Amino acid sequence: MKHQMNATTSTLQPDLAALRGLSNRYGLESVGNLSQPNGKVRACAGRQLDLDTDSEVMTGEGASRYVWFIRSGVLRLQRYGYGGRRQVLSLSLPGEIIGYETHLRNGMSIEAATPCSLFRIEKREFDAFLTDDPDLRAEFLRQQQQQYDRLLWLTWAIGALRPDERLSAFLALATRFMPYQPLADGTGVLSMLLSRPDIADLLSTTVETVSRITHRLAEMHVIEIEDPAHFRILDMKKLASIGRVDESLAGFPECSGMQKNRINTLMRWAADQSDCLCAS
Amino acid sequence: MKHQMNATTSTLQPDLAALRGLSNRYGLESVGNLSQPNGKVRACAGRQLDLDTDSEVMTGEGASRYVWFIRSGVLRLQRYGYGGRRQVLSLSLPGEIIGYETHLRNGMSIEAATPCSLFRIEKREFDAFLTDDPDLRAEFLRQQQQQYDRLLWLTWAIGALRPDERLSAFLALATRFMPYQPLADGTGVLSMLLSRPDIADLLSTTVETVSRITHRLAEMHVIEIEDPAHFRILDMKKLASIGRVDESLAGFPECSGMQKNRINTLMRWAADQSDCLCAS
DNA sequence: CGAAGTATTGACGGGCGTCAATATCAGTGG
DNA sequence: CCACTGATATTGACGCCCGTCAATACTTCG
Numbered sequence: 001m002k003h004q005m006n007a008t009t010s011t012l013q014p015d016l017a018a019l020r021g022l023s024n025r026y027g028l029e030s031v032g033n034l035s036q037p038n039g040k041v042r043a044c045a046g047r048q049l050d051l052d053t054d055s056e057v058m059t060g061e062g063a064s065r066y067v068w069f070i071r072s073g074v075l076r077l078q079r080y081g082y083g084g085r086r087q088v089l090s091l092s093l094p095g096e097i098i099g100y101e102t103h104l105r106n107g108m109s110i111e112a113a114t115p116c117s118l119f120r121i122e123k124r125e126f127d128a129f130l131t132d133d134p135d136l137r138a139e140f141l142r143q144q145q146q147q148y149d150r151l152l153w154l155t156w157a158i159g160a161l162r163p164d165e166r167l168s169a170f171l172a173l174a175t176r177f178m179p180y181q182p183l184a185d186g187t188g189v190l191s192m193l194l195s196r197p198d199i200a201d202l203l204s205t206t207v208e209t210v211s212r213i214t215h216r217l218a219e220m221h222v223i224e225i226e227d228p229a230h231f232r233i234l235d236m237k238k239l240a241s242i243g244r245v246d247e248s249l250a251g252f253p254e255c256s257g258m259q260k261n262r263i264n265t266l267m268r269w270a271a272d273q274s275d276c277l278c279a280s
Numbered sequence: 281m282k283h284q285m286n287a288t289t290s291t292l293q294p295d296l297a298a299l300r301g302l303s304n305r306y307g308l309e310s311v312g313n314l315s316q317p318n319g320k321v322r323a324c325a326g327r328q329l330d331l332d333t334d335s336e337v338m339t340g341e342g343a344s345r346y347v348w349f350i351r352s353g354v355l356r357l358q359r360y361g362y363g364g365r366r367q368v369l370s371l372s373l374p375g376e377i378i379g380y381e382t383h384l385r386n387g388m389s390i391e392a393a394t395p396c397s398l399f400r401i402e403k404r405e406f407d408a409f410l411t412d413d414p415d416l417r418a419e420f421l422r423q424q425q426q427q428y429d430r431l432l433w434l435t436w437a438i439g440a441l442r443p444d445e446r447l448s449a450f451l452a453l454a455t456r457f458m459p460y461q462p463l464a465d466g467t468g469v470l471s472m473l474l475s476r477p478d479i480a481d482l483l484s485t486t487v488e489t490v491s492r493i494t495h496r497l498a499e500m501h502v503i504e505i506e507d508p509a510h511f512r513i514l515d516m517k518k519l520a521s522i523g524r525v526d527e528s529l530a531g532f533p534e535c536s537g538m539q540k541n542r543i544n545t546l547m548r549w550a551a552d553q554s555d556c557l558c559a560s
Numbered sequence: 561c562g563a564a565g566t567a568t569t570g571a572c573g574g575g576c577g578t579c580a581a582t583a584t585c586a587g588t589g590g
Numbered sequence: 591c592c593a594c595t596g597a598t599a600t601t602g603a604c605g606c607c608c609g610t611c612a613a614t615a616c617t618t619c620g
Contacts, residue, residue: 079432081440082524089435101425106526108432134411145381148428152359152388155369155435159484160361163608196567204439206609211568228567228617244362246386443576476599486577491600508584508599 047120051112053195058099059109066120067099073116074193078201079108088113088202090151093177096143100126114193154202161244163205164213169243170203171223171231190231327400331392333475338379339389346400347379353396354473358481359388368482370431373457376423380406394473434482441524443485444493449523450483451503451511470511 049068051057057075058064075092091113092098098110100123130137157166171190174180179191192199196207203210214231217223222239224232233239329348331337337355338344355372371393372378378390380403410417437446451470454460459471472479476487483490494511497503502519504512513519 077432079436079440081436085440087436087440089432101421103425103429105429106433106436131414141381144424144428145383148424148431149383149385151428151431151435152369153386155431155438156359156361156367156386158435158439160359160365160367207567208569208610209608212608215568487599488578488601489576492576495600 049118049120051116051118053112053114055112057110057112057116057118058102058104060104064099065123067097067123067126069119069121070094070096070098071117071119073118074113075110075116076113076198076202077108077110079106081107086197086201087204088198090147090154091202092147096147097126097140113195113198158204163203163209164216165243166203166205167199167210167213167243168217168222168239169245170199171217171233172236172240172243172245175233175236186236187232187234188236189226190233192229192231196228329398329400331396331398333392333394335392337390337392337396337398338382338384340384344379345403347377347403347406349399349401350374350376350378351397351399353398354393355390355396356393356478356482357388357390359386361387366477366481367484368478370427370434371482372427376427377406377420380420393475393478438484443483443489444496445523446483446485447479447490447493447523448497448502448519449525450479451513452516452520452523452525455513455516466516467512467514468516469506470513472509472511476508 048071051073057068070092072094074094075098076088077090077092078086078088080086089108092110102110104110130140157169161169174192175188175190178193180188181191182188194202196210200207200210214223214225217239218225220238222233222235222242224234226232328351331353337348350372352374354374355378356368357370357372358366358368360366369388372390382390384390410420437449441449454472455468455470458473460468461471462468474482476490480487480490494503494505497519498505500518502513502515502522504514506512
């Protein structure tokens with residue numbers, strides 16, 4: 001927890017840099033087991049909460065008193081279906097607010113898909129901010145809409161595309177909301193933050209199929225598998241066309257514009273909150 | 281608009297009754313071809329808009345100046361995927377507001393799944409109401425959340441359930457937001473408002489499979505097929521368990537509580553709007 | 561080096577999408 | 591009243607994608 005307050009008051013850059021750095025030295029899952037055995041809270045100072053992979057953020061009916069602001073990391077909204085089958089229904093990305101009007105019925109829960117850093121806000125406070133600041137309200141509405149759009153995409157993809165098409169689309173879109181290092185020759189290296197089971201459960205397929213498809217794509221020289229967590233995308237055009245991605249960002253990611261749009265507004269008083277914390 | 285003002289200012293009963301009545305004399309699709317050949321505007325007086333089945337409500341990028349209040353009928357949000365394959369991503373039910381922050385990218389559009397009666401509201405007006413009336417704002421938020429929950433259910437169902445399970449779940453849930461006549465012996469007759477292609481495209485399967493499953497369910501004495509648009513549900517327990525519906529309304533419908541929750545608020549100034557119209 | 565976790569590859573089988581044929585029904589005109 | 595037409599619903603036959611199960615390779619940490 002030490003020294004992390006600084007990052008809060010500064011811009012988002014450090015967080016992104018940290019994310020990228022983490023992911024670069026191996027897929028983030030392997031980083032998970034540092035201190036605690038598996039999926040426990042790593043640090044909790046004041047309003048901040050740092051989580052390891054697979055730790056639970058929200059569950060159950062009772063709407064908690066808090067909403068959570070995602071400072072870094074990726075969360076997954078999931079549901080354990082009958083027979084222990086899990087399905088990942090949505091991802092939440094840095095800069096997003098979760099838990100505002102979430103019911104989480106039907107065995108749904110929110111867990112960390114990567115190590116995460118969250119920021120707690122009392123729902124009452126948040127409401128106050130919301131009513132006071134029209135810009136923030138608009139921003140929040142836009143964010144809700146974006147999450148809805150992403151879910152629309154996922155629903156469509158699961159229903160209308162075959163597993164190979166879904167995975168191709170996901171890889172293409174992932175370049176916008178996961179660490180992606182473009183190279184001089186037009187290719188680029190994608191750092192896949194999600195584990196194989198997470199990918200499989202998100203795209204409603206199996207790890208075996210995911211593995212088969214990635215290797216098939218490698219044979220087709222569309223991608224290159226550097227290691228299980230790093231894909232070099234050789235032919236983005238082809239990848240996008242297989243995944244029926246309209247080139248014009250299809251709705252899922254749009255996290256690229258994150259820094260300039262929502263973060264500015266939300267981070268501003270995330271910083272304010274930190275100051276309050278210091279004062280108290 | 282003549283005389284319809286009365287219905288507006290009164291309760292919702294007339295609308296529901298009309299819906300039920302329509303559906304009872306044959307599935308609403310057959311009612312579609314009255315005056316206009318196929319899917320055209322049937323009536324458009326002032327702020328009100330009556331549509332036949334399959335007519336288009338919204339499409340394209342450009343956010344229209346209006347939001348629409350659904351007075352009666354069912355709308356479908358759909359997307360034509362590559363290769364002409366259609367997918368129904370969501371249904372909108374009476375009492376709901378659509379078109380507020382809708383992008384409708386990627387070939388998505390909103391069409392009438394049954395004859396519909398809509399009510400137009402200028403987005404500016406609506407915003408004004410929204411900021412003035414906190415209750416309305418809360419109501420609107422709740423509605424958005426509900427649509428999100430429904431989409432979550434659909435995503436889960438398509439990803440985690442087999443076609444027969446999905447259809448069973450849909451039938452069970454449909455009793456809550458489609459005309460359903462409970463009988464003395466515990467059974468009940470469901471008037472299916474959607475056409476076979478709509479059901480199939482919503483559940484991400486085919487009309488053939490839908491047909492096979494309904495008849496299989498009939499063999500199992502879970503339902504009874506009165507005619508293609510009317511199913512008598514013999515064993516609701518069984519139906520719900522096949523569809524993995526938690527008995528405790530799973531999120532999709534909850535349109536039963538419609539009358540007391542949202543309608544009261546929204547209908548109130550739907551009436552106000554009508555009055556304004558008269559004044560102008 | 562052994563053990564555990566994760567990723568990959570192989571073999572098998574069934575569910576369900578696809579295509580085609582047939583059934584059912586409403587409406588029309590003779 | 592019946593043949594004809596078109597829309598919709600149903601039934602049958604076929605094939606293959608992909609989920610399932612099992613075995614193996616790879617990596618990391620004791």
